[in-house]
Amino acid sequence: MAFSGPTPPATSRPAGSSGAPRNWLKPATWHLRTRLTALAMALLITICGAVGVVSYASMDTFLTRQLDDQLTQAAERSNDPGRPPMGGFNGRDPLDARGQSVGTLNARIVDGQVSSAGFLAPDTTRSALSAKDKETLQALAAGSAPVDRKLSTGNYRLVAVQTSFDDVLVTGLPLAAKESTLASLVWTFLFVSLGGLLLVGFAGTVLIRRTMKPLEQLSGVATRVSRLPLDAGEVALAVRVPPSNANPGTEVGSVGHALNLMLDHVANALQARQRSETKVRQFVADASHELRTPLTAIRGYTELLRMTEHFTPEGERSLARVQSQSERMTALVEDLLLLARLDEGQPLKLADVDLTQLVIEGVSDEKVMAPGHNWRLELPEEPVVVAGDAAQLRQVLMNLLSNARKHTPAGTTVETRVRVVPGGAAEVAVTDDGGGIPPEFVDKVFARFARADAARKGASDRSGPAAAEGTSGLGLSIVQSIVEAHGGTVSVESRPGRTSFIVRLPITSG
Structure with missing residues (x-):
């Protein structure tokens, strides 16, 4: 088939609406204000992280230096040459050093073996070292820089000093105070940073939304214009x-x-x-x-x-x-x-129009003009009544039926169906099993004076009664204009072997 008439306006999504569902894994789909807030939060987190790392490293260095100073003083007191020898040892007993704090470790290593060692307890007594602790102390290199080691009572900062009597004195201070201070620093920084991030995030969101409001107004104007x-x-x-x-x-x-x-x-x-x-x-x-x-x-x-x-x-x-x-x-x-x-x-001359009666009359007329076609009806049991101009609606039906008659050969089956569809609308469909509308012409089928190549020849190339009729290219344009004036819609579906024009009109009574 080849038909004529104006192209219905293509529907488009209003501007400003989301073309696709937002994917939170793809920042490119986020709102601009969301991206700005996320970017500000990311920068703030980076800054807080950098400040935290620098602060932690600085505090750790400071506490380590302070602990090393204390360790050096404790080692000097343990290796005091002015004190008399005790216990028959060649040298001074480090366990008898004065002025040392609770938890201080002192040990003496002679010929690679720990001869005396212990931790200073709160009651000034000495706690013995475990065998593993002694192995750790024996592995220390005399004269080297202080090192951190894990002992049975916790982490210690240790230093080994070679004495003039060829023995080694090991002095150690617990790292618990340092670790506690660093832990407090970390937790304090985390809580302060988290509170700051929440505050800045909330305040930033409010400020960014307020700042972006003019853009939203511009978007609203563009959206209203698009509609x-x-x-x-x-x-x-x-x-x-x-x-x-x-x-x-x-x-x-x-x-x-x-x-x-x-x-x-x-x-x-x-x-x-x-x-x-x-x-x-x-x-x-x-x-x-x-x-x-x-x-x-x-x-x-x-x-x-x-x-x-x-x-x-x-x-x-x-x-x-x-x-x-x-x-x-x-x-x-x-x-x-x-x-x-x-x-x-x-203005239209509105009255109640029975579509079923119009269809019966229109198909009867077409049967007389084209007896070679197979004309079929599919009607509901009850009348389908709409408010409209009877003469114009009759012209709509006659144009659709004449198009099916003019542009299909004899023997074609043309079915006209009337029914009520959900939503309170009456539907009239004229369907034929002809060759169909060329795909490149479907979008232009309702354009004024538009005709497919086969239709441009009109009926002048055919013989019989239709030869004198030809086509003007206005039939379907008139159909669309009349239907839209009645508040309805008209559409076309076509493929080889089936072409259907569907008219929908609002129902007022039945």
């Missing part, structure tokens, strides 16, 4: 960005100012388009109206000549051709006048 019916008709484009957000002195204001300039330009273009369309419609209406009189005269004189004059067979054929073309032009003029009235939005 205006700019494709046809008179449009009052009064939407503008408020002056507070259209100040060229700021970044957002520059965008708002540019958007207002663009909207002014679009509004001027729409007004120019409307004036042009109005002139064209007026011209078409006036020209069509003026053509009715000479066309009526041509048809009248043609009929008069046929009744009063005698012509040769060739003359009769020529006169018949003149009459058929004048009738075709008259129908075209009437279609143009109807489209002009519909474009002007003239």
Whole structure:
């Protein structure tokens, strides 16, 4: 099949709506304010982390240096050469050192063996070392820098000193105080940082939202403009960005100012388009109206000549051709006048119309004109009544049925179905099993004067009754205009072997 008429406007998603579901794993899909907040939080976390690491390292260095100083003093007291030897040892007993703090470790290593060692307990007694502790002490290198080792009572800072008596004195201080201080520093920093992050995150979100509000207003203006019916008709484009957000002195204001300039330009273009369309419609209406009189005269004189004059067979054929073309032009003029009235939005003569009765009458008429087609009906048991102009709705049905008749060969089955669909709408579908509409033509099937290649030849290339009819390319355009004037919709579905035009109208009574 090949059909004609205006293309329905393509539906599009309103501006500002999300084209796809937001993926939280892809920051590119986040709102700008969300990304700014996340970026600020990431930078703040990085800064807090860096400050924490530097603070921890500095405190650890300071405490280690302080502990090393204390360890050096403790080792000197243990290796005091002015004290007399005790216990028969060649040298001084480190366990008898004075002025040492609780937990201090002292040990003496002679010939690689720990001869005396112990921890200073709170009651000034000495706690013995375990065998593993002694192995740890024996592994220390005399004269080396202090090192950290894990002993049975905890972590210790140890230093080994070679004495003048060829023995080794080991002195150690517990790391518990240092570790406690560092742990307190870490927890304090974590709690302070977490509280600061929460505070900054909340305050930053509020401030960023307030800062981004002008952009949201710009987006709202663009969204409202995107929903205006700019494709046809008179449009009052009064939407503008408020002056507070259209100040060229700021970044957002520059965008708002540019958007207002663009909207002014679009509004001027729409007004120019409307004036042009109005002139064209007026011209078409006036020209069509003026053509009715000479066309009526041509048809009248043609009929008069046929009744009063005698012509040769060739003359009769020529006169018949003149009459058929004048009738075709008259129908075209009437279609143009109807489209002009519909474009002007003239009020409809509304009444209750029984669609089932219209379908029965229309299909009956088509059976007479095309007995070679198979005409089928699918009707509900109850009448389907809508509010509309009976004459115009009858023309809708006749245009759809005549399209199916003109553009399909004899033997084609044409089924007309009437039913009530969910949502309170009446549906009329005209379906045929012909060759279908060319895919490249489906989107243009409702355009005015649009015809597929096969239809452009009209009926002049065929024989039979349809040969005199041809096609004007206005039939489906009239269908769409009438249906939309009644608050309904019309659509087409086509593939080889099945083409269906579907009209939906609101139901008022049943």
